[in-house]
Amino acid sequence: GENVEQHPSTLSVQEGDSAVIKCTYSDSASNYFPWYKQELGKRPQLIIDIRSNVGEKKDQRIAVTLNKTAKHFSLHITETQPEDSAVYFCAAGYNNNDMRFGAGTRLTVKP
Amino acid sequence: NAGVTQTPKFQVLKTGQSMTLQCAQDMNHEYMSWYRQDPGMGLRLIHYSVGAGITDQGEVPNGYNVSRSTTEDFPLRLLSAAPSQTSVYFCASSYSQGAYEQYFGPGTRLTVT
Numbered sequence: 590g591e592n593v594e595q596h597p598s599t600l601s602v603q604e605g606d607s608a609v610i611k612c613t614y615s616d617s618a619s620n621y622f623p624w625y626k627q628e629l630g631k632r633p634q635l636i637i638d639i640r641s642n643v644g645e646k647k648d649q650r651i652a653v654t655l656n657k658t659a660k661h662f663s664l665h666i667t668e669t670q671p672e673d674s675a676v677y678f679c680a681a682g683y684n685n686n687d688m689r690f691g692a693g694t695r696l697t698v699k700p
Numbered sequence: 701n702a703g704v705t706q707t708p709k710f711q712v713l714k715t716g717q718s719m720t721l722q723c724a725q726d727m728n729h730e731y732m733s734w735y736r737q738d739p740g741m742g743l744r745l746i747h748y749s750v751g752a753g754i755t756d757q758g759e760v761p762n763g764y765n766v767s768r769s770t771t772e773d774f775p776l777r778l779l780s781a782a783p784s785q786t787s788v789y790f791c792a793s794s795y796s797q798g799a800y801e802q803y804f805g806p807g808t809r810l811t812v813t
Contacts, residue, residue, distance in 0.1 A: 590759065593742075595742075621799035631806075632790060632804040632806055633790070633804050635801045638799070638801065640799050678742055680743075684799045685731055685794050685798065686748070687748075687758060688733075688802075689745070689759065690743040690744070691742055692742045693740075693742050
């Protein structure tokens with residue numbers, strides 16, 4: 590099955606700086622790569638996703654890049670704000686089938 | 701729309717007891733899934749369903765059963781609870797098994813003593 594590794598496990602940035610979280614996956618058949626944000630005690634919520642026929646996707650301050658050859662994808666958050674503080678999870682799978690998640694990155698944005 | 705709902709929010713079980721975690725969605729989604737979340741391990745897929753009457757195993761299915769008799773409901777049954785099943789359980793649904801967003805329920809925090 591798919592194996593997803595996520596780095597770093599914790600990330601602390603100053604407000605206004607950029608944050609980058611990286612994930613690698615093992616199964617070349619995977620074609621769907623969502624990113625979820627989870628605030629303390631809350632449910633995960635999708636913030637952005639990318640499909641394998643696209644190399645980059647951007648939504649305001651959030652962007653995701655995908656390198657299928659190297660089997661890695663990254664989340665980029667620019668101009669970070671305190672409300673961006675949360676745990677972020679990457680995931681990979683063939684459509685939604687047997688979706689595998691990374692272990693998570695705890696992002697802290699210091700005012 | 702209520703979205704994805706789960707009951708109960710909290711549950712304490714003794715080892716060997718059985719129980720059912722309820723999950724329902726009102727979005728007419730075909731795809732539903734159950735995950736468990738343990739500290740430092742992200743979310744792990746237990747079982748999923750691509751439509752009524754169809755279920756399949758995920759990454760960690762042992763000790764759990766599911767059924768999907770209607771589009772709306774996807775209950776998760778713990779057959780004989782073990783301390784290793786102490787976790788937060790999330791149900792999720794999606795428009796289909798294709799590459800679509802999964803919407804998560806609020807979660808059930810289960811403790812097995």
